[in-house]
Amino acid sequence: MTLHRVYLLPLLRLILVFAALTVLTRAASAAEPIRIMPMGDSLTDTSPGYKESLYLSLKHSGYVVEFVGPKKGKASDGGKLDHAGYGGYTVGPGPSKADAWSGGKGNLYVIAENCLKSKPDVILLMIGTNEYFMIDKLQPDHNPERDGPRRVAALVDHIRELAPKVKILVASVPPVEWSKDFAKGFNATLPDLLKGKENVVLVDMARLCGFVKGDWSSDHLHPSAAGYKKIAGVWYDALVANLPKPDPAQVAAAAKARADAEAAAAEAARKKQERAAESKTNPSHRERGTITPIWDFARQKPTYAYVSWNPLDKSGSTTPDGWKMDALPDGGIGMVLQDPMDMSSFKQLNLHVRKEEGGSSDIFVKLLCEKGERTFNVLCADVGAGPDFTEIALDLQNPNSGKGDLSVVKQIQIQGNFNKTQKFAYTLRSLEGENAPAAGAPAKASASGLDSEQAKQADLRVFFLGNSYTYYWELPAIVKTLAADSSPSRKVFVNKHAEGGKTFEYYWKKLNNADVAARGELDQKLLDPRWDVIVLQPWRDVDNDMHNYAEKLIAKIKEVNPKVTILLYMWGDAKSDIAEKHQALFEPIAQKTGAILIPVAWAWAQGQAERPKAEPNDQAWVAHDGWHPGYRRSYLAACQIYGALFRQSPVGVKTRTWKFGYIPPASEFRGPLMLTDEEATWLQTLAWDTLRKHTNDAAIRALP
Incomplete structure (x- = not known):
């Protein structure tokens, strides 16, 4: 026994020393990553949003970090960009419009416990914007300025109870482009409510991000790529101030x-x-074969077709190697280029589309570049049904598609509400060798569409200029369908130019741009003197649009088309006081310019007062995002426009459904849309009564 002690004790000491050295070596060679969880609404959910820029900044500064959360994401270097961002979610607790597509879990309070299963060390909490949009009538006494900060404080306490050691960085509500006072009361109250809470740090995002024009996307709510970089910078500074310094x-x-x-x-x-x-x-290096994927929505997997790659062939097309297609988590498909591609030398992205009979969704094509992005819209009406593909050329050189740098394109995304089988393939057409038309070649048809046989045979030609309030539910198509259903012999030709989030100011400046390419086709469409009627729909910043640009825009139109009838679309919301405010703003301008006021705001306010519930459909009054029109609002607007066009009541017209060019993409929409006879008659009567009562046109007001 004594002999064993003599030899075993030194051996045991040696083993323990070796184990200790092993542990120290591991600790020195591989620091444990700091687990960071970005948490919030769509401002966090957007990919890559601020997350990649923040992750790379921390990594390049020597921090070892890992982004965690229930939703998956990946950085350009392969690092994790997981997060807990949920588009449309409110702070909670309590009902919100996001409940419709989240199984009743449309707020962070409800899902916090599940999010914390990712075991974060630090939470970047940015929430509160949707308190202004996604609650509305669901909580009638909700005041976002008063209640929003209280709910954030309660959410923070809830998280601290579930995970007492986690560090919570709480951002104030970021700014929006249309109002410098947005969430002003919310952000002023929040600091006092968070003061003294252990492991909680307030980050004054609203002030520190320093947003200027260009830092928002086209919806004027979500940041642009430049805006997200500023948000990432604010988060970076806050983290550096609150994390241990990295090892030299x-x-x-x-x-x-x-x-x-x-x-x-x-x-x-x-x-x-x-x-x-x-x-x-x-x-010999020009021509080689490749397999281009064709996405089959019925099978939710790619099939393949063989094409040739001729990047420098003046008349040919090309499909790059290394494209991997997969479904996007929020709908649509994405093609990730294994190697970023230089598309700056290409003129067109040729989108080959095939759809089944009845497929009706517009398609949004987005090129995600290393710097910025480009976005294109393909109308469903332009896509033929049947076995053959329709080729649609997207002009990559069009500056109106965005400011993304085409020299480094990382991903192509295709999004839409694909309610039928649709298939896609892609080619790129070279910028080189674009020849001018040969002598004697036929003149190019006008972008207005008025050279078409359908337009030539029409009794009335109507053009719509607006934004998403025009293309949601395809307002022009409803007007055209109402006209056709009211009289089989009545032929109406409609066309539109509607860019999401755009204002009269934007269109005015675009029309007057000295660069022909920058004007695109807008002047060819809007300023064609053959239009009988033009419907003008402003953006939500009506004060600027109406005070500074409406008269100039109408004068510009009448310079080339003095006989045209202008309909001024006066939108609103569910509140009659907004309708009164807009009436006082719109009517004098309509009178001065000779335009006819279409008082949609009154129909919307009265309709929602009479039937506030969204039944029978989740998007009856308001779309899933909380501010775009639901189908009832678009139908009411169309009925008022119909009444103004034909000086007759829409009551009794049999239009119950119509061909969509655009359906708001949201999982809670339960199509196909079919109005009941009772619902349609009620909407038609409401539209006619409010039109006669509130329009400035004396002849319409005198109609029975």
């Missing part, structure tokens, strides 16, 4: 890794230029 060795390693990555990128760019130069001189 980690900082040095991060700096070296970044330098190596930049050197590798420079070398890749050099080789790319060499290949491009060689392909111009060596024809």
Whole structure:
């Protein structure tokens, strides 16, 4: 026994020392990552949003971080960008419009416990914007300025009870473009409610982000890529102030890794230029085959078709290697390019679309670039049904598609409400070799569509200029269908130009741009002197649109088309005081310019007062996002426009459904849409009564 002690004790000490050294070596070689969970609504959910910029900034500064959360994401370097961002969600607790597509869990309070299963060390909480949009009549006494901050404080307490050691950085509500006072009371109250809470830090996002024009996307609510970088910068500063400093060795390693990555990128760019130069001189490098994916929505997987790749063929098309297609989590499909592609030398992205009979969704094509993005809209009406593909050319050189840098395109996304089987394939057409029309070639048809046989045979030609309030539920199509259903012999031709979030100011400046390319087709469409009627629909910033640009825009139109009838679309919301305010603003301008006021705001307010519930459909009054019109609102607007066009009541017209060009993309919409006879008659009567009562046109007011 004594002998064993003599030899075993030194051996045991040696084993313990070795184990301790092993642990220390592991700790020194691989620091435990700080687990960060971005948490909030669509401002957090947007991909990549602020998350990638923040992640890379921390990584390049030597921090070892890991973004965690129930929703998955991936950074460009392969790192995790998981998060807990949920579009449309409110703070909670309590009902919200997001409940419709979330199984009754449309707020962060309800889902907090599940989110915390990701075991974050730090939470970046940015929530509160939807308190203004997504609650409405569901909680009639809800006041976002008063109740929103209280709910955020309660959510913070709830998280602290569930995870007492987690650090919570709470952002004030970021600004919106249309109002400098948005959430002003909310943000002023929040600091006092969070004061003294352990492990809770207020981050004054509203002030520190410093948003200026260009920092919002086209909806004027969500940030642009530049705006998200500013948000990432604010979060970065807050994290650096509240996290332990990284080890100097980690900082040095991060700096070296970044330098190596930049050197590798420079070398890749050099080789790319060499290949491009060689392909111009060596024809053998021009032609090779590739497999291009065609997405089949029925099977939810790609099928394949063989095409050729001729990047420098003046008349040919190309499909790049290395495209991987997959379903996007929020609907639609995405193609991730294994190697970012330079599309700056291409004129067109040719979208090949095939749909089944009855497929009706518009398609939104988005190119995600390293810097910014480009967005295009394809109308369903432009896509033929049947076995053949329809080729639609998207003009990559059109500056109105956005400011994304086409020299580095990382992903192509296709989004829409795909209610039928639809298939897609893609080609790119070279910018080189675009020839001018040959002598004697037929003139190009006008972008207005008025050279078509359908337009020539029409009794009335109506053009709509607006934004998403025009293309939601395809307002022009409802007007056309009402006209056809009221009289089989009545032929109405309609066309539209509607860019989401755009204002009279935007269109005025675009029309007057000296650069022809920058004007696009707007002047060809709007200023065609053959239009009989033009419907003008302003954006939500009606004060600026009406005071500063409505008269100028109407005068511009009448310079080339003095006989045209202008209908001024006066939208509103569910409140009669908004209708009164807009009436006082719109009517004098309508009188001065000779336009006819279409008082949609009154119909919306009275209709929702009479039948406030959204039944029988979740989007009857308001779309899923809380501010775009529901189908009843669009139908009311169409009935008023019909009444003004034909000086007759829409009551009795048999229009119960119509061909959509655009259905608001939301899972709670339960199509196909079919109005009941009772609902349609009620809406038609409401539209006619409010039109006669509130329009400025004496002849319409005198009608029975």
